[in-house]
Amino acid sequence: MSKNECRQVKTGPALLLLLGACPALALSTTALSAVTAGAFLLAVTLLTSVTMALLKGLVAKEIKLAASVLVATGYTVLLRLAVGAWLPDFYYAHGDMVLYLNAIAVSPFVYRQAEHATENGFGKTVAESLLAGVCFLVSIVVVGAVREILGAATVFGKELTFMKDYTIALAQKPFGGFVVLALVAAVANIIRPNKCMDCKKGA
Amino acid sequence: MAKILKNTAVLLAIVLVFSAAILGLNHVASPIIDQNEAARATGALAVVLPGGTTFEALDLTTLSDIPATVTAIHKESADKGYVVELSTTSQYSAGPLTFLMGVDASGNIAGISITNYQESLKMKDEFPAHLVGQNSTLANVDMTLAAGTTFTATAFKNAVADAFAALSANGLVAEAKKSDAQVLKELAPSLFSGLAKNGNLDVTELAVSGNIELALKANSGVGFAYVMKNGESSVLVLVNNGLATKAYGVDGAECTIPEALVQEAVEFTKANLTQVDTAKFSSMMEGATVTAGNMDGVFSTVAGVYDITAGGKNYTGIISKLTGFDAMTVYYILDENGAIAAMDADEFIFLESDFVEYGGFAGLNRKTYKEGFVGMTEDTVADEAILIAKATMTSNAMKTATNDIFAAFKTVKGGA
Numbered sequence: 001m002s003k004n005e006c007r008q009v010k011t012g013p014a015l016l017l018l019l020g021a022c023p024a025l026a027l028s029t030t031a032l033s034a035v036t037a038g039a040f041l042l043a044v045t046l047l048t049s050v051t052m053a054l055l056k057g058l059v060a061k062e063i064k065l066a067a068s069v070l071v072a073t074g075y076t077v078l079l080r081l082a083v084g085a086w087l088p089d090f091y092y093a094h095g096d097m098v099l100y101l102n103a104i105a106v107s108p109f110v111y112r113q114a115e116h117a118t119e120n121g122f123g124k125t126v127a128e129s130l131l132a133g134v135c136f137l138v139s140i141v142v143v144g145a146v147r148e149i150l151g152a153a154t155v156f157g158k159e160l161t162f163m164k165d166y167t168i169a170l171a172q173k174p175f176g177g178f179v180v181l182a183l184v185a186a187v188a189n190i191i192r193p194n195k196c197m198d199c200k201k202g203a
Numbered sequence: 204m205a206k207i208l209k210n211t212a213v214l215l216a217i218v219l220v221f222s223a224a225i226l227g228l229n230h231v232a233s234p235i236i237d238q239n240e241a242a243r244a245t246g247a248l249a250v251v252l253p254g255g256t257t258f259e260a261l262d263l264t265t266l267s268d269i270p271a272t273v274t275a276i277h278k279e280s281a282d283k284g285y286v287v288e289l290s291t292t293s294q295y296s297a298g299p300l301t302f303l304m305g306v307d308a309s310g311n312i313a314g315i316s317i318t319n320y321q322e323s324l325k326m327k328d329e330f331p332a333h334l335v336g337q338n339s340t341l342a343n344v345d346m347t348l349a350a351g352t353t354f355t356a357t358a359f360k361n362a363v364a365d366a367f368a369a370l371s372a373n374g375l376v377a378e379a380k381k382s383d384a385q386v387l388k389e390l391a392p393s394l395f396s397g398l399a400k401n402g403n404l405d406v407t408e409l410a411v412s413g414n415i416e417l418a419l420k421a422n423s424g425v426g427f428a429y430v431m432k433n434g435e436s437s438v439l440v441l442v443n444n445g446l447a448t449k450a451y452g453v454d455g456a457e458c459t460i461p462e463a464l465v466q467e468a469v470e471f472t473k474a475n476l477t478q479v480d481t482a483k484f485s486s487m488m489e490g491a492t493v494t495a496g497n498m499d500g501v502f503s504t505v506a507g508v509y510d511i512t513a514g515g516k517n518y519t520g521i522i523s524k525l526t527g528f529d530a531m532t533v534y535y536i537l538d539e540n541g542a543i544a545a546m547d548a549d550e551f552i553f554l555e556s557d558f559v560e561y562g563g564f565a566g567l568n569r570k571t572y573k574e575g576f577v578g579m580t581e582d583t584v585a586d587e588a589i590l591i592a593k594a595t596m597t598s599n600a601m602k603t604a605t606n607d608i609f610a611a612f613k614t615v616k617g618g619a
Contacts, residue, residue: 055213063210067217074221078228085232088239 022107025177026100027140031156034144035137036090040101042133043079045110046126048072049117053125056118068114069106076105109136139184146180147171248277248286251314252305255279258286268372270365274301276375284308285375287366293354300359302331304366310338310376312363326352331359338379339367346403353401383453384417384430387439390455395441395502396607397425400526409475413467420475423524425506427472433460440464442472444479444507445498479507483534484520487545488513491536493520500614503607508615511536518544519616521608527600535576535608541616546576581609 027037048071052059059067080101084091104110113132117125149155151172153163170176249255258277263269266276275288284307290299300320305313315331330348337343341364349356371378381389391406392399398406398421406419406428416437417430426443438460439451446469450460481493491513498508509520519537524530533548575588584605591598 055217058213060206060210060213063214066214070214070217070221074217074225077225078221081225081228081232081236084239085235088243092239092243 021181022103025174025181026103028144028147028177028181029151029172030148030154031141031145034140037101037104038133038137038140040079040083041104041107041109041140042130042137044072044075044104044107045113045133045136046129047075047079048110049113049125049129050122051075052114053117053120053122059118064115064118065111068111072107072110072114073105076102139188143177143181143184146184147176150180151176247303247316247318248305250305251303251316252279252284252286252307253313255283255286255305256281266369266373269369272362272365273369276369278375282308284313285370287369289362289366291358291362293358300355300362302359302362304363306366306370306376308376310367310370310379312337315363326356326359330356334360334363339364339371339376340379340381340385341367342381342385346405353403357401357403383437386453387430387437387451388417388419388428390439390451391419391428391441394439394449394451394455395421395426395428395443396603397421397423397502397504397506397525398428405526412471414464415467415471418471418475423504423506423526423530424477424479425504425524426502427468427475429468429471431460431464431468433464438464440468441502442468443498443501443505444476445495445501446472447497447499447501449500449502479522479524481507481509481520481522483547483549484509484511484536487534487547488518488536490514491518491520496520497615498611501611503610504604505607505611506532508611519612521611523604523607525600525604527597528594531597531600531604533601533604535605537608537612540580541609541612542578542580543576546573576605579605581613584609 028034048068051071052064052068055067109132113129116128120128145155149160149163150168151170153160153167168176171180245256245258248258257280259280261276261278263273263276272289272291273287274290277286277288279285284305287304287306288301289304290301292299298319300317302315302317302320304315307313312335314335317331326349330352333343333345333348334341341360344360346353346356346360367376367378370376388404392402392404398404398419400422404419405422407422409418409420411418414432415429416432419428421427424444426441429440429442430437431440437453438458440460441449441451448465448468450458450465452458484491484493488511491511493509493511496508496510496519498505501508504523504525505521506524507520507522509522511518511520517539521535521537523533523535525533531548534546535543536545538544572591575585579585579588584602586602589598589601589605591601
C-alpha cells in the first residue's frame, strides 16, 4: 500500500476527519439509502478527481478549490439527471433522499480528493479516489445499518425479529445519526490499520 | 494580470463545458424524468384503483361541498372510477394521516393506501383493509379491529365518509342507500350516549328473536338498543337498566309503538340484563339502604338510579358507567336538593396499581379529589374540581358523568 493510499484508509475521511459528515448523517437512516448515497458520492468523487487530474496543468493553485467546486457541482447535477432518467427505481427508492444528494456537490470530502488529484498522476488519482470512496461507502453503510437495526429492527429491509422489542426510534433521527456516527468512528479509531510501513516512514 | 485572466478563462471554460453538458443531458433526460414522475404518481393511484391507467386531477375549486379532509380527486380517464387523496388528524396525532382511496365506478372502495402515518401506536392494517369493498353506507365498519387506536381509526373512518360525501355531492359517484336498520343503528349513540365510546357505537350484538331485527347491548352496561319491526317499517327502541323505554322512527323523531312491542323489548332486556353492583353506596354512606329507583327518560351514561335512605334522610344514588382512558364506574349520592353528598369511583382512576402505572395520577390526592365534589350542584359544576392533571380522557369522562347524573336527577325528580 502506497503512502497516499495508506493515508486514505488510515485517516478514513468519513470517520476520522469527519469529512462528508453531512451526507453520512442525512443519508444513512437505512443501510440501503447509505449504499445509494455512498455509491453516488464515490462516483462524484472519482469523476471530479479524474477531471482535476486531467486539468492539472491548467488549474493554478489559487483557483483549485473554485475549480473543484464547479466540477463537483457539474458532475452531481449530471449524475442526478442521468440516474433520475435511467435508474428511476434507484432514484426514488428513498423518498426525500434525492434532495440530499445535491449536498454531495458541496462535500469537503470531494474537494479533498480533488485537491490530491491535482498533485498526483492519473493512475494514482483513480486508485486513491476509489479507495477513499470505498472507505466512505463502507463507513456510511455501517452507520446506516446500525441506525436501521437500532431504529427499525431491520437491515437492508429484512426484519430482525429478535430486535423487534428493543428498537430505539431516536437512532433514525438526526440526533441518533450523530451518536451512531460517533460510536462507529470510535470503533474505527481503535481498529484502524497502523502497521503501514509507508505511513510509518512519514505519512 | 495575465494570470488573473488565465484563471478566469479556465473557470469560465469549466462552467461552459459543464453547462453545455447539463443542457444536453437535460434535453434528453428531462422528458424521461417527467414520464417517470407521472408513472410514479399514476402507479400510486393505480394501486388503489386496479385497472386504472391514466388519471386526471380534478380542480377542487370547481367542485362543491368538498370537506377539508379531501385534498385531491383524480378521475380515471376510462371512467373506471376515482382516487381521492385524504388528510386527517385525530386529537392525539403526531402529524397528518394521509391516504389514497380508490372508488370504483359502482361506488365501492377499490383500494386504500396510507401514504403518511406518524403515530407511535399505529392502527392495524386490518382496519383500512376491511373497508375495501364497502360502499358509501359504510355499513360494515368494525371498530373492534381498531382496538387501542380508536381516535385514529375514527378520524380515518370519517375521512373515508368525507371522500364519499365529496364524490356524491358532485355527482361523481352515486350515493348508496342505507337500510332502515343501519340508519336506526347509527342514530342510537346520539339518542343514548351510553351506547357509545369515543363517539363510536360500543355494543355487543345479541341473537335476535320475534320482532327484534337487531339487538345491541351496551358494553358499558347502561342499557340496550333494538331495531324492531313495526308493521311495514322499522323503529329503534331504547331500553335502559330501569326498563324504561323510548322509541324512534327512521327520521330520528320519537314515536309511539304498540304496547306489545314495548313488552317484547322489555322482556328481552330482562333476559339479558346484567345487574349493577350497588355495594359501593354502603361504603360511601354508613347505614344506607338502597332500592332501585325510577329511571324513566334517562338515556345517557347513567346505569342506575337508586333511592337511598340513611340517618333518617332521603338521598338519590346514581351510577354512571363510561369510558375515560379505560372503563369507569362512578357513584354519586345526591341529597334532596340535588347537591352531591358523596362521590366515589372504582376501576381505573382510584386503584392504587393505576397510580403506580400511570404517572399522570401520581399527584392526585384521592380523598381531596372526592371531597371536591361534595356540595356541587347542577348550577355549580366546577371544571377545576373535576380536572385531573395529565389525565385529559379521564377528566373529560368525569365531566360527562357529573353532567349526566345531574341531568338524570332532574329528569327523575322533576328538577328538584
